[in-house]
Amino acid sequence: MAARGKVTISVDECKGCGLCVESCPPKCLELAEELSPYGVHPARYTGSECTGCGICFYCCPEPGAITVYRLAPPAKKTSTLVAEPVAP
Amino acid sequence: MATDVKDERTSSETYETAHEKSSVFYDLYERKSDLKQQTHYCPGCGHGVVHKLIAEALQDLDLQDRTIFVSPVGCSVFAYYYFDVGNVQVAHGRAPAAATGIKRACPEKIVISYQGDGDLAAIGTAEIVHAANRGEKITVFFINNGIYGMTGGQMAPTTLVGQKSTTSPFGRRPANEGFPIHMAELLATLQAPVYVERVALCDNKNIMRARRAVRKALELQRDGAGFSFVEILSPCPTIWGKEPVAARNWVLEKMVPEFPLAVFRDRKEPLPANGAPPQRPVAEVLGINQGINNNGNGRRTQPFKGLSINIAGFGGQGVLLLGQLLAEMGTEQGLEVSWLPSYGPEMRSGSAHCWVTLSKSRIGSPLTAKPDVLIAMNEVSLRKFADQVPSGGFILYNGHTLPEDFPMPQAQVYCIPASAIADKLGSAKAANIVMMGAMLEETGCFEPSTATRFLEAKVKNPTLLEIDIKAITAGCDAVDHQVNLGPVSQPDGFA
Numbered sequence: 001m002a003a004r005g006k007v008t009i010s011v012d013e014c015k016g017c018g019l020c021v022e023s024c025p026p027k028c029l030e031l032a033e034e035l036s037p038y039g040v041h042p043a044r045y046t047g048s049e050c051t052g053c054g055i056c057f058y059c060c061p062e063p064g065a066i067t068v069y070r071l072a073p074p075a076k077k078t079s080t081l082v083a084e085p086v087a088p
Numbered sequence: 089m090a091t092d093v094k095d096e097r098t099s100s101e102t103y104e105t106a107h108e109k110s111s112v113f114y115d116l117y118e119r120k121s122d123l124k125q126q127t128h129y130c131p132g133c134g135h136g137v138v139h140k141l142i143a144e145a146l147q148d149l150d151l152q153d154r155t156i157f158v159s160p161v162g163c164s165v166f167a168y169y170y171f172d173v174g175n176v177q178v179a180h181g182r183a184p185a186a187a188t189g190i191k192r193a194c195p196e197k198i199v200i201s202y203q204g205d206g207d208l209a210a211i212g213t214a215e216i217v218h219a220a221n222r223g224e225k226i227t228v229f230f231i232n233n234g235i236y237g238m239t240g241g242q243m244a245p246t247t248l249v250g251q252k253s254t255t256s257p258f259g260r261r262p263a264n265e266g267f268p269i270h271m272a273e274l275l276a277t278l279q280a281p282v283y284v285e286r287v288a289l290c291d292n293k294n295i296m297r298a299r300r301a302v303r304k305a306l307e308l309q310r311d312g313a314g315f316s317f318v319e320i321l322s323p324c325p326t327i328w329g330k331e332p333v334a335a336r337n338w339v340l341e342k343m344v345p346e347f348p349l350a351v352f353r354d355r356k357e358p359l360p361a362n363g364a365p366p367q368r369p370v371a372e373v374l375g376i377n378q379g380i381n382n383n384g385n386g387r388r389t390q391p392f393k394g395l396s397i398n399i400a401g402f403g404g405q406g407v408l409l410l411g412q413l414l415a416e417m418g419t420e421q422g423l424e425v426s427w428l429p430s431y432g433p434e435m436r437s438g439s440a441h442c443w444v445t446l447s448k449s450r451i452g453s454p455l456t457a458k459p460d461v462l463i464a465m466n467e468v469s470l471r472k473f474a475d476q477v478p479s480g481g482f483i484l485y486n487g488h489t490l491p492e493d494f495p496m497p498q499a500q501v502y503c504i505p506a507s508a509i510a511d512k513l514g515s516a517k518a519a520n521i522v523m524m525g526a527m528l529e530e531t532g533c534f535e536p537s538t539a540t541r542f543l544e545a546k547v548k549n550p551t552l553l554e555i556d557i558k559a560i561t562a563g564c565d566a567v568d569h570q571v572n573l574g575p576v577s578q579p580d581g582f583a
């Protein structure tokens with residue numbers, strides 16, 4: 001079964017602060033072992049368990065480093081932009 | 089078969105974007121030649137988080153195109169490289185003053201003052217307190233990280249007791265440096281603000297609270313409610329010498345106990361209305377004003393640019409009052425004005441005078457060595473000031489004729505027996521208003537009807553009002569039926 005959510009992290013924008021890793025409720029983010037071209041350990045999605053809650057997005061200080069996706073609901077659903085994630 | 093259901097879901101699996109970079113941010117930040125995709129903030133800095141919350145709210149509320157963002161001095165000095173809105177960057181601490189001006193000039197804009205604690209609570213204390221006290225309809229986001237970040241960690245007014253900084257190397261001691269200032273509480277003692285809340289970027293739950301507060305503050309401004317203020321306790325990992333996660337925890341453990349999180353003001357009922365400040369479209373203020381230079385008698389054809397007036401007479405002749413009335417009328421008509429009474433012993437008795445300037449452009453000095461107009465309510469004033477009026481200006485003298493031995497001045501003279509006229513109308517005290525009528529008629533700077541309307545709003549006593557209105561007309565007539573004395577040309581104001 002596919003995870004309810006998905007996260008992509010832009011290596012070009014991540015500064016490796018680790019706040020997303022700390023804030024992710026299901027703990028599905030981690031800092032990479034290897035360094036990015038900018039000399040930091042960028043965050044990355046472990047590839048499972050993301051609920052699409054979006055809290056990592058709000059904890060991350062970089063405007064575009066994190067993008068959060070949600071599994072599209074089977075039927076119609078309107079704007080997800082204003083949907084507020086549930087903080088744990 | 090339960091598994092079949094699951095399989096079905098997997099097969100139709102598509103993801104849609106739930107949270108992504110706001111379109112209120114520029115795609116690339118042009119500040120540097122490289123790393124244009126990153127902000128300049130340190131890893132884990134709260135500024136970036138607040139930027140995102142503001143950008144998201146502006147996007148969701150559809151306010152991007154009408155927002156003007158005032159950047160401060162501090163680490164967020166470059167906010168204008170990030171927000172694709174109208175931007176101004178101002179001197180240290182002055183953002184609320186600049187925001188005041190912008191909002192008053194462009195009331196339909198959403199004006200944001202974004203400030204750090206050094207900026208807002210130290211050098212800019214006066215600006216924020218008075219903007220809040222005036223209830224300016226702006227939104228202030230106050231990033232309290234307890235330190236001067238940009239300059240390398242000097243003590244801020246918000247630095248905690250015992251907290252070390254480069255300027256409190258042994259920790260802040262209240263006996264020497266005072267206690268931390270609680271800005272949200274302080275501003276909530278004022279009557280005008282509509283919304284004051286403190287939030288903190290200390291954990292997930294509180295970040296989402298901050299998100300709501302940011303949004304609410306902007307909604308209130310959108311709805312024209314009044315002054316809204318959100319203080320955000322924010323980590324500064326670099327200066328605090330902490331890892332980003334530890335810094336975030338430090339906000340919760342150390343800052344929150346000192347700076348309690350609460351809504352300090354959430355005004356539901358509207359503020360008592362006591363007259364909105366005069367507000368005119370910028371174009372109207374700059375353009376030709378309808379009330380001006382339109383007296384219809386063809387006396388003045390050139391556009392009115394400005395006028396400096398010296399009004400002089402005995403104390404009690406309403407000399408200062410006349411000046412004040414002209415200045416107030418000018419203000420009402422959207423002109424730049426100044427009124428400078430001469431104070432001193434002459435205020436008690438003897439002679440009094442004042443300078444008034446009405447102008448379409450900025451006034452350099454309220455004092456004029458060469459006034460365009462002299463209103464001399466008595467002979468002493470005539471003798472004292474007539475020489476100052478240059479040729480092209482004119483003198484309104486309160487008398488039937490000039491004194492016999494008086495040399496003809498270079499300016500044009502009108503003899504208006506204002507006291508006698510006013511006396512006949514019912515009160516010699518209205519002599520100043522007769523002169524006002526004469527002056528308006530001669531200069532065309534305001535319509536006599538504008539003056540009448542103005543007096544109607546000002547003079548409460550109906551008998552006096554009637555006399556005043558008649559006095560204006562009488563003054564106009566007196567000028568119209570004058571044979572001018574002296575050289576005839578136009579005052580400098582009508583070039």
Ligand SMILES: Cc1ncc(C[n+]2csc(CCOP(=O)(O)OP(=O)(O)O)c2C)c(N)n1
Nearest residue numbers: 161162163180204205206207235236237238
């Ligand atoms: C008139 C003036 N005085 C002093 C400074 C030096 N200065 C620059 S930023 C700053 C303090 C910034 O601290 P804060 O407002 O807390 O913002 P932060 O950098 O922490 O975000 C000071 C004192 C200045 N730029 N201009």
Ligand code: SF4
Nearest residue numbers: 129130133163237324
């Ligand atoms: S010094 Fe502090 S406030 Fe300034 S960018 Fe770095 S973390 Fe942010």
